[in-house]
Amino acid sequence: MTSRDLTLGIFFLSQIVLGMLGNSALLCCFIIADFTGVRTRPIDLIVKHLTWANIMVVLCKGIPQTMTAFGHTYFLDDITCKLVFYLHRVCRGFSLGCTCLLSVFQAITISLNNSKSAQFKARAPKIISSSLVLCWSLCLLVNTFMILTVTDMRDKRNLTEFRQLVYCSAVKNFKHIHTVYAIILAFSDVICLGLMVCTSGSMVLFLVKHKQKVQYIHRSLATKSFNETKATQSICMLVNSFVVLYGTSFILMMYFSFQDGTDTWLVSVNVAMSACFPALCPFPLTRNYTRVFKLCSI
Numbered sequence: 001m002t003s004r005d006l007t008l009g010i011f012f013l014s015q016i017v018l019g020m021l022g023n024s025a026l027l028c029c030f031i032i033a034d035f036t037g038v039r040t041r042p043i044d045l046i047v048k049h050l051t052w053a054n055i056m057v058v059l060c061k062g063i064p065q066t067m068t069a070f071g072h073t074y075f076l077d078d079i080t081c082k083l084v085f086y087l088h089r090v091c092r093g094f095s096l097g098c099t100c101l102l103s104v105f106q107a108i109t110i111s112l113n114n115s116k117s118a119q120f121k122a123r124a125p126k127i128i129s130s131s132l133v134l135c136w137s138l139c140l141l142v143n144t145f146m147i148l149t150v151t152d153m154r155d156k157r158n159l160t161e162f163r164q165l166v167y168c169s170a171v172k173n174f175k176h177i178h179t180v181y182a183i184i185l186a187f188s189d190v191i192c193l194g195l196m197v198c199t200s201g202s203m204v205l206f207l208v209k210h211k212q213k214v215q216y217i218h219r220s221l222a223t224k225s226f227n228e229t230k231a232t233q234s235i236c237m238l239v240n241s242f243v244v245l246y247g248t249s250f251i252l253m254m255y256f257s258f259q260d261g262t263d264t265w266l267v268s269v270n271v272a273m274s275a276c277f278p279a280l281c282p283f284p285l286t287r288n289y290t291r292v293f294k295l296c297s298i
Contacts, residue, residue: 008268009069012062015272019058019279026282027051042124043105047285049132050098053091054278060088061271068167069268078152081168086146092274093139093188099242100192101131107199110206142188145181166264182254189250193243200240237284242277249273 030048033040064084067075076084105128149170252270 004265005069005071008272009066011272012066012069012275015275015279016058016062016066019054019062019275022279022282023051023055023058026285027055042128043102043109045125045128046098046102046105046132049136050095050102051282053095053098054281056087056091057095057278058275060084060091062275064167065268065271073167074153076152076167081152082147082150085150085165085168086143089143089146090139093143093185094135095278096189096192096246097135097139098132100195101128101135103196103199103203107202107206110203142181142184145177149178164264166267186250186254189246193247193250196243200243241280241284245273245277 027048030040030044030051061084064076105124109124150165150168151171153164153167153169249270252266252273255266
């Protein structure tokens with residue numbers, strides 16, 4: 001085992017522990033809040049689904065990458081390889097779409113006036129639920145390509161027909177289908193990242209204008225919108241970190257899609273960048289759910 005492999009193993013292991021602690025704590029608090037009847041906001045449903053997707057992203061690639069870095073080879077069979085890559089791509093895509101939904105709904109909520117905001121919040125649960133179902137369905141359907149191409153690395157006589165993916169391999173015969181798949185992924189990622197940048201920018205502009213207005217309003221009146229402002233700041237932080245981390249992962253993924261060879265070091269870096277956001281995501285979100293964590297401590 002080289003020092004580079006040891007560093008990668010420790011990094012992935014730390015990422016798994018950090019991601020599981022944060023996401024599990026947030027998820028447990030939501031479960032307790034549901035059982036105790038604590039009132040939640042419509043967008044809390046998006047956060048719950050996002051938390052589940054983040055857990056799957058951290059586990060699906062984090063555990064195999066850690067085992068590979070510590071010297072284990074050929075430990076996954078054909079079915080497990082297909083399942084690991086399929087679930088990772090599905091949950092990665094859903095995490096992207098879910099964060100996009102979160103920023104869009106939050107931007108719409110804070111930009112509406114009182115009467116329109118009340119009407120939107122009344123219809124939001126149905127809109128959010130259908131949006132999440134659509135997002136899950138699209139991710140499950142689009143990524144079925146992974147089931148067709150990914151296989152294990154055991155007893156592969158002609159390695160030129162396969163592309164090594166660190167601990168699994170992919171069939172090279174589906175080159176044209178792979179190109180179409182890469183274009184679909186690129187299109188969806190660019191659309192989601194673009195929407196998040198736009199909504200994040202609109203929320204920042206709203207906060208700047210709001211801050212200028214409340215300087216002339218009595219403090220007791222300004223505190224009414226403090227919780228909404230704090231939630232918006234957290235989501236802006238979330239979106240900005242998401243764009244940076246997933247943007248880097250997107251560039252690397254597109255690079256691998258059109259390369260015949262595979263650099264295992266860059267593959268590991270790509271997996272690490274993809275899992276950074278799911279591991280760190282729950283910590284800025286906890287600022288919005290202080291009441292839930294107080295309930296958990298009680």
